Amino acid sequence: MSEIDPKLIRRINELAAKAKTSELSPAEEQERQELRQAYLQAFRDGFRTQIEDLRIYNQAGQEVTPEKVKKVQRDKNLRDD
Template sequence: MLSPDKISRINELSKKSKSVGLTIEEAKEQTSLRKEYLETFRSSMRSTIENVKVVDPEGNDVTPDKVKALKEKKFLN
């Protein structure tokens, strides 16, 4: 998870870019922070999906094969 300070800075830079614009240094910082945020988000989402088990109303496991394969691969490593 990204620290609250970094998220606050992302929001601050976004507001500034919409109102008065960013300096070159601020634009680089914004790009870097956004990249870090996306990496963190994707990692978290990937972890969530890898740990999901899908069950139909009858109680049958209908988890997609791709997710099952990821679980097995993760378990074996």
């Protein structure tokens, strides 16, 4: 799983802290919005990867992974069946 760039998070936090103490310039507002979008996209990509790699088993030990997920796993060559 890929991690979200620490520099991205640091800059988002810097802008958030500045916004609490003073007003952001229009350029900083735009930057903050772009950084938030980049963060959300990275988060969604990482979460999607986790879900796509997941296999679900019931208490009897039988795999019950949904077919939709199995298809994605097959398409990415993550499954042999």
